[in-house]
Amino acid sequence: MNNLILEVNDVAVAFGGVKAVNGATMSVEVGSVTSVIGPNGAGKTTLFNLISGAIKPDSGTILFQGFEIQKLLPHKIADRGIVRTFQGAKVIKRLSVLENLMLGAQNNPGDNLINFFNPRARNAFEKQARERAMALLKQVGIERFANDYAGILSGGQRKLLDLARALMAEPVMLLLDEPFAGVNPTLVEKLLEVLHALRTEHHLTFLLVEHDLETVMNISDRVVVMAEGRVIADGLPNSIYENQAVVDAYLGTRKLNS
Amino acid sequence: MTAILQPGFWVFILTMSGIYGIFTLGLQVQYGVGGILNFGHVGMMALSSYTMAILVIAHGFNFWIAAASGVAVAALGGAFLGLTTLRLRGDYFSIVSIAFSEIVRYVIFNSDGLTGGSQGSLAIMPIGDAYPSYTDTWDTILYWIRDHLTPIFGEVADRDMAMGILVWITLGILLFIVSRVERTSWARVLRATREDDDVPSALGKNVFRFRLQAVIIGSIIGGIAGIYWALQVTLLSPDDFLTIVTFYAWMILILSGATKVKGLAIAAIFFGFLYGGTRFFTFWPFSVFDASQRSYMRIMIIGIVLIVLMIRRPQGIFGKREEMVLE
Amino acid sequence: MAEFVQLLFNGLVAGSIFGMAALGISLVYSVLHLVNFAAGDFLTLGAFTTFYLATSQHLPFVLAVILSMVIGVIVSLILEFILWRRLRRSGAGMLALFLVASGIAFILRQSIALTFGSDSRRFDLDQLTTYEFLGAQIARAQLIVLLCASIAITGIALFIKKSNIGKDMRAYADNASLAAVSGINVDRVIIATWTISGAYGALAGVFQGTVQGQFTNGMGLDLLLAILAAVVLGTIGDAYGALIGGFVLGVVMDLSTWDALAGGIPSTYKPVVGFAVLVIVLLFKPEGIFGVRARKI
Known part of the structure; x- marks a missing residue:
């Protein structure tokens, strides 16, 4: 188990009675690209915020390189080498x-x-x-x-800036929050190219959050599927398609949405 | 009318402008760089000036040690304010900071035995039967300077002129230092926190530490202004430290464009004229009103200027509009 | 015991006044995102217009109070139309709103000083009649203030809870953009907010003037600290919180002077106690007593 860089064990957090993440367990291997996918409200971004320290879990542990980090402040977690980007990209506009x-x-x-x-x-x-x-x-x-x-900067350029800024911090593990959402195809190519280069040249570990499986299919080594605050499937990208729980979860929300 | 023609009037205006300029520079570090809305800044001035006065008069301290202690107490005041309330939302911090400075003034007003209470520093119990004054050491310097000015300016050279020169030299030095500090990466992080906490924290910056440092540095500068204030007025009174003084500084800061140090000195002089100048408006039609009525009108004018400024030119005279409209 | 009852009663009277003024600030904040630093001076304005109408113009006192409330509302609405509306449209930030509010405070306070001078005034009311209750001396004026304030507070709480405008105000405070698209008349909500704030500010000012006996143009400013503390204590933007915050602060400040508590604190330090309570509460509960843990991102 020594090649696990991140271990999330039975983590839960609730906001005003609503359980956003309800006992999630997952792990990330050193040097891998792991993607967390799931329908809206599955708790993906909350899980991300838990790992990066923006929110503290009510229960459960998060281990990074063997150290418990779930009680650390965000900047302490960043010091340890976990650097994140933000959904929709955050830039400091007046810098x-x-x-x-x-x-x-x-x-x-x-x-x-x-x-x-x-x-x-x-x-x-x-x-x-x-x-x-x-x-x-x-x-x-x-x-x-x-x-x-x-x-x-335009929305797409902000995403590139967000990514470059995270890289500037020389992370050990990079957390990317919906890096491909709302990005035009040319830019997706550009992002994938950069990610690929980083992976092969710098042996970075990646954890991605995305809405759809399709987007991350080709770049992921492993896919973790979340629904209603829990991890419902975990495996190779191809095996996820055949997983009945995943199909139900996505179909279920589609019915709710339509 | 004649008052305006006398050099003493101009010296007075410039000296007051300089002291307010120093005072405002403390806010500039806090708001202009860190976006911290401190409305209790005058509390730091009160802490330093009273500490200095008490140490010199009641305990016979050397003036320089007393002044340094005063500034240190202002820094501690800033640290206290920051540690207790800086983690709060921005608007909470503003409210609590106002309360902080009012409490400082309140305690000074009511602690007769320590501060002289409502009678001011004149009522501080001196050692032995000395006169309760804290300006002796400083006066020696001022008179020395005056003696060297007399050959140049003739009779016009006096204690006040020497004071004005020292105030502006201090402001110049502080402006230089602060403009240098604002070019460091420390200030860059602080400017980032003005917009957003999440980005700098995600990059490993302890946002709280940066803000706290900004508040303490601002308080130290406010403390220095307090020492000069004490030396200028020669007798301290709790009424010198009303909340409105903080708003004077805000007005200067807004006039100067807040984010740039450059305009601060000019904005301070503009304020000096508005504040001090109107004191001498004794001619018609102002002569219809008596002195206290004119002083009410002076503060009304400052209120009107603040409002008009915020509506017409929120970026100030020297500020850049583009910085304010970026989305 | 007698002293305790006395202080508790004094605290309740003070708290009811803090609560009324705090309610106005909190409502204005929740609807307009504006901390009204001028609120204290609206209290002063109410006290002085009542003094002018009742003492100089010899109107019946109750009529003078009602007219003062109307004047408070009119001044608030004029400011809304010539200042606040314009600032909102230009997207003014927190600092701009703060500074304009303080500018208004200076202008109000100095206009009052210019008109009435800085001498202290008193209402031509019976301040001397007292009743004895469990050994405590209860002034009739205080009792009337407490009764009227309680009625006013209950009235406004019911208004916000039950009336259509009250419901719209709450909906607008919760989510302004959602409320605007769902057909709530935003202008009506804003006007109602200023009306409540203006009327209750004036009334609180009259009450404070009555309880104090004498008052100057600095009355509202002296009170602003305690009022703001009540607002923050009860979680800014929460109207009921502001009322409770006001009562808590009023009672704690008065009880802190009780001899039985290690000799009590000199009464001149009451505002310091209010501030200390505020800081201690905020240290443990940064959102105020009634704040909920917000969901981040």
């Missing part, structure tokens, strides 16, 4: 695109006020980080906006 990326730089001496009196260390780090940030912007293809306010 430039480059400044947004620079936020991701870890252990920046300039973040510590004491180093105000140590400009040499600050400037050296900034210079190096800026070069890395520009390289990342180039990689995702938005380097021409580097000095513009991030607020002027």
Whole structure:
């Protein structure tokens, strides 16, 4: 079991009596791409927020590289190497695109006020980080906006910025919240290309949340299906199609929706 | 009318502007960078000035040590305010911060034995039979400067002019330091927290720590303003620290465009004229009103300017409109 | 025991006034997302217009109070039409709303000072008659204030709960965009909100002036701290919370001076007690007493 980087054990959380996640158990292998899918309201995003520390579980444990992280604050979890993107992409609109990326730089001496009196260390780090940030912007293809306010970017470009900023933090595991939702096909290609490169070159571990199975079919090593706050299936992408519980869950919501 | 023609009037306006400029700079760090809506800033000024006055008068401290202690107490006040309430939602923080400064003033007003109560610093019990003054050391410096100014300005050079010069030198130095601090990555993180907590936290930044530091730094600068205030008025009174003083600073900050340090000095001078200048409007038609009525009208004018500013030009005189409309 | 009853009674009277003023602030916040820093000065305005109408113009006191409430409403509505509406349309942020509210506060307070001077005033009412109850001295004026305030509070609570406008107000406060598309008349909700806030502010001001005996143009400002504390204590935007917050704060502040509690706190420090209560509650329950844990994202 040593190759498990993340273990979620029987985690539950409720909001005002509604059980958003109700005893979910799943795990992620080192270097894999694992996708969590499920109909709306299945608790996918809540599970994500639990892993990244934005909310605290009522019960259950979450282990990252063997350490319990379910009680840690979000920034402590990020320090351990779990970095997330946001549903619909969050950018700091009144910072430039480059400044947004620079936020991701870890252990920046300039973040510590004491180093105000140590400009040499600050400037050296900034210079190096800026070069890395520009390289990342180039990689995702938005380097021409580097000095513009991030607020002027289109939805798709914001997704690229969100991803690049997460990469700037040099994560061990990357959590991507619906990275392909509302993105045009060309951009999906671009994103997949970037993900593929990261996987092969940097051996990153990925955990994705998506609405549909189709989107993540080809890139996932494993698929976890959630419905009504529980994990109802877990396996290879192909095996998920044949799983009766999954079919029921999706058909069930489709009936409710129509 | 004649008052306006005298150099003393201009020196007075500039000195007050400078002190308010320093005071506002503290808010600039908190709001302009960190988006923190602190309405209790005047409390820090009260803490530092009274601490200094009490230590010098009642305990015979060296002025410099007392002044440093005053600023330190202001920093502690900021830390207390931040630690207890900074985790709250933004609007809660604003309300509690107002309450904080009012409580400080309230305690000063009612602690006769320590602060002189409603009679101000004149009623602080001095050591032995000394006169309850905390300005002796400072006056020595001011008179030394005056003596060096006399050859240049002649009779016009006086204690007040020396004071004005020192205030503006201090403001200049602080403006320089703050503009440098605002170029660090510390300030970049803080600017991010102004819009959103989730992004910086997800990138490993302890948002609370950054905000707390901003409040403490702002309080230290507010504390420095408090020391200068004490030296300028020479006699402290609890009424010097009404909540409205914080709003004066907000007005200067909004005028200057909030996010940029550049306009602050000019906005402070503009306020100085509005505030101090109207004091000397003793000619017709203002002569119809007596002095206290004119002082009521002065604050009314400031209220009107605040409202018109927020409706007509919320980005201030020097602010960029585009920064405010980004969605 | 007599002292306890006395303090409890005083606290209830103070609390009923805090609660009425806090209710106005909380309603305005829930509907308009605006912390009305001028609310304290609307209390002062109510007290001074009543003083002017009753003492200088010799109108019957009750009529003067009603007219003052009408004036409070008119001033609130004028401000809505010339300021708040415009600011909402231009998408003004929290800071702009704060600063405009304080600007209004300065203008109101100084206009009152300009008109009436800074001398203290008193209503021409019987302040001396007292009743004895369990050893405590209960002033008739206080008793009347407590009774009237209780009626006013019950009335408004029923109004918000039962009336159509009240239901619309709650729906609008819960979800403004949903309420607007579901056919709620938004203008009517906003006007009703300012009407309640203006009328109750003036009434609370008259009550406070009566209880205090003497009052100056700084009365409302002195009270604002306790009122805001009551609002936050009861969770900002929650009308019933504000009422309860007001009573809790009024009673705690008065009881803190009780001799039996380690000699009690000097009564001049009452506002400090109010603030301390607020900070302690917020430390353990950052959303206020009635806040629910919000769902994130």
